[in-house]
Amino acid sequence: MDDFFFSLLLAGISVGAVYALIALGLNLTFWTTKTLNFGQGSLMMLCAMLTVIIFSQGLAITLAVVGSLVVVAALGMFIERWTVRPALKSSGGSMGWVVSTLGFGIFLQGMAAKYFGSQAVAFPDVVFTAQDFVTVFGQYISLQYLVVLAVAVALILAFELFIRRTVWGQAVHAVSLDPELALVQGIPVRRLILGSFMLSSVLAGVAGVLIAQIGGTVDPAFGFDLVLLGFVAAVLGGMGSSLGALAGGLLVGVISKLVGGYVSTAAEHGIAFALLMLALAVRPQGLFGRPEVSKA
Amino acid sequence: MLELRDLSVHYGAVRALEGVSLQAAPGGITAILGANGAGKSSLMRAISGIAPVVAGQVLLDGQDIIALPPPARARLGVAHAMEGRRLFRQLTVEDNLRLAWSFGARREKLAASLAEVYARFPILETKARTAAGLLSGGQQQMLILSCTTIRNPRFLLLDEPSLGLAPIIVQQIYGFITDYAAKSGIVVIIAEQMAALALKVSRQGMVLRRGRVVLAGAGEELLRGRDGTTLAASYL
Numbered sequence A: 001m002d003d004f005f006f007s008l009l010l011a012g013i014s015v016g017a018v019y020a021l022i023a024l025g026l027n028l029t030f031w032t033t034k035t036l037n038f039g040q041g042s043l044m045m046l047c048a049m050l051t052v053i054i055f056s057q058g059l060a061i062t063l064a065v066v067g068s069l070v071v072v073a074a075l076g077m078f079i080e081r082w083t084v085r086p087a088l089k090s091s092g093g094s095m096g097w098v099v100s101t102l103g104f105g106i107f108l109q110g111m112a113a114k115y116f117g118s119q120a121v122a123f124p125d126v127v128f129t130a131q132d133f134v135t136v137f138g139q140y141i142s143l144q145y146l147v148v149l150a151v152a153v154a155l156i157l158a159f160e161l162f163i164r165r166t167v168w169g170q171a172v173h174a175v176s177l178d179p180e181l182a183l184v185q186g187i188p189v190r191r192l193i194l195g196s197f198m199l200s201s202v203l204a205g206v207a208g209v210l211i212a213q214i215g216g217t218v219d220p221a222f223g224f225d226l227v228l229l230g231f232v233a234a235v236l237g238g239m240g241s242s243l244g245a246l247a248g249g250l251l252v253g254v255i256s257k258l259v260g261g262y263v264s265t266a267a268e269h270g271i272a273f274a275l276l277m278l279a280l281a282v283r284p285q286g287l288f289g290r291p292e293v294s295k296a
Numbered sequence B: 001m002l003e004l005r006d007l008s009v010h011y012g013a014v015r016a017l018e019g020v021s022l023q024a025a026p027g028g029i030t031a032i033l034g035a036n037g038a039g040k041s042s043l044m045r046a047i048s049g050i051a052p053v054v055a056g057q058v059l060l061d062g063q064d065i066i067a068l069p070p071p072a073r074a075r076l077g078v079a080h081a082m083e084g085r086r087l088f089r090q091l092t093v094e095d096n097l098r099l100a101w102s103f104g105a106r107r108e109k110l111a112a113s114l115a116e117v118y119a120r121f122p123i124l125e126t127k128a129r130t131a132a133g134l135l136s137g138g139q140q141q142m143l144i145l146s147c148t149t150i151r152n153p154r155f156l157l158l159d160e161p162s163l164g165l166a167p168i169i170v171q172q173i174y175g176f177i178t179d180y181a182a183k184s185g186i187v188v189i190i191a192e193q194m195a196a197l198a199l200k201v202s203r204q205g206m207v208l209r210r211g212r213v214v215l216a217g218a219g220e221e222l223l224r225g226r227d228g229t230t231l232a233a234s235y236l
Ligand SMILES: Nc1ncnc2c1ncn2[C@@H]1O[C@H](COP(=O)(O)OP(=O)(O)OP(=O)(O)O)[C@@H](O)[C@H]1O
Pocket: B011, B014, B015, B016, B034, B035, B036, B037, B038, B039, B040, B041, B042, B043, B083, B193
C-alpha cells in the first residue's frame, strides 16, 4: 500500500475515533433531554488548555489531565443547571438551548482568550512524541496516533458497556423513551440528566486532550470545529445511535484526512459539511438511525 | 393510609380537580369513577406527582408529600400504572420488569421477584425477550400491573386497567388485582369508567364529575344506589 495513503488512513481512523467520542457525548444528552451541548467545543479547549497549565506548574501529566476533567465535569453540571434547564422551562419555542449552550461556549472561549492569551500553546507529549514510529510490514505507524486510537476505542467500549449493561445505563435509555414514565417509576431523572451532562463533558474533555496531543498545540478557538465535526458524525450515523456515532466519526475522520492529504488541507474540515448535506438529502435518519418507532 | 385534602389540579384555565378530599385505608380497594374528562387521571397524577396541583394536600401515612418530586414519592411506595398502556415499548418485557424492580423497594432478589411474576402470568415468561410494544393489549396490561407490583408498593394507583380489553381478560386482570390487594394489604386505588366492574371489588367508591366529588360511599351502597340517588344519575 502507498505509504502516504496509509498514514492518512491511520490518521483518519484515529481522529475519527475521537470524533466518535464527541458524538457519543452529544448522544448522551440527546437521550436524556433531546438537547445537545454545543458548549462542548469550548470544554474540549478548556480541558486541553488547563492540562497544559497545570502540567507547566510541575505536576504529573495524569494529575493535570484528571484535574482538568474534574473542572470540565463541574462546568457540564453548570451548563445543565443554568443554560439548558432554564431554556427548556421557558415557554415559546424549545430551541433556546441551542443559543444558550453555544453562547456559554463562546463565553468560555472569550475568557480563555483573555486569561491565557489567544496564542496557541504547545501541548506536552504524554506517552510518545510525534516522532515515535513503529514499522509493521514496512509501514511507518505513528505511535501517538495509535495511543489516541487505543484510548478512544477503550472509552467507547467502556461507555457502551455502561449504557447496555448497568442499571443506570438502562435508566438513561428509559428516560430517552418516556421521561414521565421513568419519573413515576422512581428513576431520579433530574440527577440522571445532570449526570449525563457531566459525563458528556468528560467525554468532550478527553477528546480535547487527545486531539491536542495529535495536533501538538491548543488555542482558545481550538474546539469550535471539533464539536461541529462531532455533530456531523452523530447526525451522519443517526442521532442517538452509538454504532452510528462510531461509523459517522470514522467516516468523517478518514474522508477529511484523505481530502486534506490529496486535495487541500484547507478543505479538510469543509468536506465534512458537504458530507453532512449529502447524507441528509439521501438518508435523513442517518446511517443507523431508525425512523421514529410508531406507537402501537 | 392515603389521604387527599381539598386537592385542586388546574391545567391553565382547565379546572380538572376542585377541592377533592379522600381517605383510603390499607387493605381495601377504592374506586374512582366518572365519565371522560371527570378528573380521574388527574387525581392519580396528583398523587404520583406529575399533575399541576394548585391547592390542597396529599398525605401518605400523615406525611404531606406535595412538595416531593415524583421519584421521591415512588421511593415512599407510590406505584402508578398510567392510562394509555404506558410501557417502555422498545425495551423487552424482562427489561421493563428489571427496571421497575431496580428502582423499587427491592424487598426480594430480582430472580425471585421475576419468578413470582412469571408464575402469575406465564405468558410474560414466554415473551420475556419480546419488545413490550409488540405484546397484545391484555399482555401489556399484565406487564404494566407486574411492573407496579414488582416494586413492592404501599400505594397502588391503577388507571383504567380494563380499558380496551376483552371481557375474559378483564376478569383475569381484576382477579389478579383483588387477590393482590387482599394478600398485600396495601392501599389500592382504581380509576374506572366501568362503574359496576370496579365497585364489585371495592370497599369504597367516589364519583367525580367535572373535577368535583358528586357521590361517595361504600362500594356496596354505590352499586345499589341510595336515598333515591342512583349511581347512574350522578353521571349525567
Ligand atoms: N395535560 C393537560 N393539559 C390540559 N388539560 C388537561 C390535561 N390533562 C387533562 N386535562 C383536562 O383535565 C380534565 C380532566 O382530565 P382527566 O384526564 O383527569 O380525566 P379522566 O377522568 O381521566 O378522563 P378519561 O376517562 O377520559 O381518562 C379534562 O377536561 C382534560 O381535558
